[in-house]
Amino acid sequence: MQTVAGHYGRSQEGIIFHRWRIDTPDGDFLDLDFPEVAGHLPPDDAPIVLLLHGLEGSARSSYAYETYRQLAWRGLRSVGMNYRSCSGQINRKPYTYHAGETRDIIFVLQQLGEWFPQSALGAVGFSLGANMLLKYLGEQGENSPLTAAAAISPPFDLGRSMDVVENGVSHFYNDYFMRALHRKMQARAPLLDGLVDMERVLAATTFRELDEALTAPLYGFADVWDYYQQSSSGRYVSGICVPTLIIRALDDPLFHPDDIPYADLAANPCLTAVITPHGGHVGFAEGRPGQLNWWAERQAARFLAVQLGAIG
Known part of the structure; x- marks a missing residue:
């Protein structure tokens, strides 16, 4: 229920967007959405927070709206990065994004640093x-x-997440996302033809099958397991050197509760890990229908405001 509430319950009112399109070094483009929250206009030198959305979402997903509001209320500016082919327009190149793709993040942060040199970045x-x-x-x-x-x-x-999503009640999420991904793969077929086996790509019915047919070969991984191993965030948390808040629910229907690297999280003084018994997947709703509050976005905004020197 938390996951469903999170998907349908967040307000998408009171924000207008200014879209900036930037060209990437490889000849493609990225669309960035700068939100303007009604009644809140942080100063030009206010800290700015980059938002990274989920699978087949966008910078205007429902949780993004709530995050922009929470940040603006605390004196922070924000910008949402639409991954390639997630802004409503198919990109020019065959490469889009995957769980371990960070080159576009590096590029966008470099751009933000050049555009807003007086602003701290989160x-x-x-x-x-x-x-x-x-x-x-x-x-x-x-x-x-x-x-x-x-x-x-x-x-x-x-890898463990795929085991969860492909079995039991969570198979609903697999089917939901696969329908969206199939539509996008059909639109991108002219770009992908000759690089991957499109018949196999379009025949995939699970994330694992799609990653084996598309993601692994397109991005140079040895196989799907190599992709999962190299891209899983758990193997990287020990190297994080900036204050980072991590929020996860044990009842998240997309992940196995035993995949949390407790020892590595506890050993890194830069990490604040909040593991809750409930909250679902990007849910964390409080209150009652019609009067819901969004705990995770509020905690993230508070944390970032304090760390970035805003009003909190």
Whole structure:
């Protein structure tokens, strides 16, 4: 119920967006959405937070709206990064994004640093975006320009997550996302033809089958297990060197509760890990229908505001 409430219960009112399109070094483009929250206009030198959305979401997913509001209320600016082919337009190149892809994150953060040199930088990621963010932070170590980060509902072990999603009641999520991914693969077929076996790609019925047919060969992994191993955030958390809040629920229907690397999380003084018994996947709703509050977004915004020197 938490997961369902999170998907349908968040308000998408009171925000207008300004879209910036930037060209990437490989000849493609990225669409960035800068939200303007009604009644709140942080100063030009206010800290800015980059939002990374989940699988087949966008910078305008429901949890993004709530996050933009919570950040603006605390004096923070924000910008949502739409992954390639997630802004409503298919990109020019065959490569889009995957759980371990961090090159576009590096590029966007470089751009933000150039555009807003007086502003401290933070980031918040959800689900797949949380995995990407944690992996990025672990890879970069002390070289990241981020001052602080927050990761909500990250997978720590992608292989084990596939076992959960492909079985039992969670198979619903597999079917839901696969329908969306199939539509996108059909639209991208002219770009992918000759690089992967499109017949096999379009015949995939599970994440694992799609990753074996598409993600692994397209991005140079030896096989699907190599992709999962190299891209799982759990192996990177030890290398994170900036203050980072991690929020995960034990009843998350997409992940195995035993995939949480408790020892590594506890051993890194830069990490604040909050593991809750309930909250679902990007849910964490409080209150009653019609009067719901969103605990995870509020905690992430508070954490980032304090770390980035805003009003909190």
